[in-house]
Amino acid sequence: MDLVIEQKCPTCGAPIVLHEADRLVGCPFCGVRNYMVGGTTLRFLLPARPPAGISAEDLVYIPYIRFKGCMYQCQGHEVRHAIIDTTRIALASDRFPLSLGLRPQAMRLRQLTAAAAGGFVGRQVKLENIFAQAVKMTALFMLDRVGEVRHRAFIGDTLSRIYLPVYRKGEAIVDAITNSEIARDSSGWDDLAAGAAPSRKEWEPRFLSTLCPRCGAQMEGEPDALVLHCRNCETMWEEEEGGFSPLNWGRVPADSETDLAVPFWKVVLRQENGGMLRTFGDFLRLTGQPVVVRAEDEQRRLSFWIPAFKLPPASFLQVAHYFTLSQKRIADGEPGELGTVYPVTLCRSEALQSLKSVLAEATLARRDLFPRLPALELQAEAVSLVYLPFRDAGHDRIERQTAITIAAAALKFGRKL
Ligand SMILES: [Zn+2]
Ligand SMILES: [Zn+2]
Known part of the structure; x- marks a missing residue:
């Protein structure tokens, strides 16, 4: 399922609503179109609604990895496939939900910026291990396992991070969205909070101008297009290592x-x-x-x-x-x-x-x-x-x-x- 994300226009700061796959960020206020670089992992927040007395600085954000794409597997003499669309916790902890379930789809996410208050817990489990867990949940593994796996490929560009905000209340750990208890005793909280780091500038997405690097004309593309087209000089451009390269x-x-x-x-x-x-x-x-x-x-x-x-x-x-x-x-x-x-x-x-x-x-x-x-x-x-x-x-x-x-x-x- 598609996620909906709230993002600030990199040119004028106005709020823009994007779909998860969108790369071209067109601003309805200033009219400028920017291209969001997708290479680094994008980071999103589930919006916190803490009660009075809990400030934004008190929040600790728990990391989840979102995998979305298609899995292809050559096993025995068959080519099998499955669509993977899931979130998995990036901590080795049994205190928090293993997955965010349908919550990311049910609410509007926010793009993480350096200005976000609170502490962000780092990923503690290897990406391969989190991914292996996610794969085990798919139909590929529900089928009878016949034959050796000869090849496996995960094709899908979405590998983002979604943070769940929590806070401590007395002896309990509380979900900052629903304000319901996640864990009755808060042992380990101090270590978790101490290990959480403030948000960083490099976690913000980067943007490129959508003017043609060759002739300066406005390039074209639909919001989810990964290749931009200059009709003026008949060139095609793809993002590569933070810049546009001609194709x-x-x-x-x-x-x-x-x-x-x-x-x-x-x-x-x-x-x-x-x-x-x-x-x-x-x-x-x-x-x-x-x-x-x-x-x-x-x-x-x-x-x-x-x-x-x-x-x-x-x-x-x-x-x-x-x-x-x-x-x-x-x-x-x-x-x-x-x-x-x-x-x-x-x-x-x-x-x-x-x-x-x-x-x-x-x-x-x-x-x-x-x-x-x-x-x-x-x-x-x-x-x-x-x-x-x-x-x-x-x-x-x-x-x-x-x-x-x-x-x-x-x-x-x-x-x-
Ligand atoms: Zn704007
Ligand atoms: Zn051009």
Whole structure:
């Protein structure tokens, strides 16, 4: 589920309400659009409502890690997946709830700023351990566990921190939102409070100007877009290490003005790694496709075509599989005028993390390939963003060159992932 967050406009300070996945922060008061850098873990507060006599300085904030994304797992001879959307406590303590449950969705969160009063307890448990706990709660582990886990990938950009405010009242520890007791005896409170640190400037999100770094024009993008588009100089920009970097991009021209330009990451693999997957011919053989491998397939360098947008996990794998298998029918794109654009909501590094799962999904010869998955290295040599034209067929969007279909409902659902 999507979280709603209250944030101050970095330009004029006015309050703005954002959705969790939003990166473009448009201010209705001053009109300026800023891009929120997502690289570092974002920190949010559940809003405290302490009674009179308890000040903001008395509050201690307990850290929870929020995981949201899709888990892909190659196990036995199956590719399994699950959506993970949960919070887990980051302390080794049995005094506080293990999870925040539905509370973050039920209220408006606040972005943590350096000005926030109170003490913030640091994370005490390794992220991997908290994550392993979260995974155990998913359907992947409810199923019968058949076969060895050969590969696992977590694809989702949300890994944020949410703080639960508490305070001490007499001998009890009290939840500062509901003002109900969490623990009857407050032993250990002094250590907890002493270890809590004041908020810091570097915990605040950073913002970038959305003017094109090349020509100075206003760049375009929907609130959740991870790639911004300058229509003036026909460039695409992604955030990388706190700045905007230009992307190699192209588009296959649309047949009709009503076509939707849908973005894909075209990933060309590095050649030297073992050489198992150099050409499209290698891909056809390795995955056991029931086709004759032709001379032109042996010449064609292999590329993976990964949706540059979120989809439900089953559709994501299927779409990546079908486009990768149909790559001979997809033209090389080139920069140029774009009509209506579907936003990039899945970043390049996530696309790279998905390669093994896509390869596994595309494989018919699973008994042969799956045992080799752990040792297989799929490194990218070149990544570009290519927009493909999709026509509107009511309930579906259909790609013009390959006739591959994506359900409109899957696209819609993906915007909420
Ligand atoms: Zn503003
Ligand atoms: Zn420009």
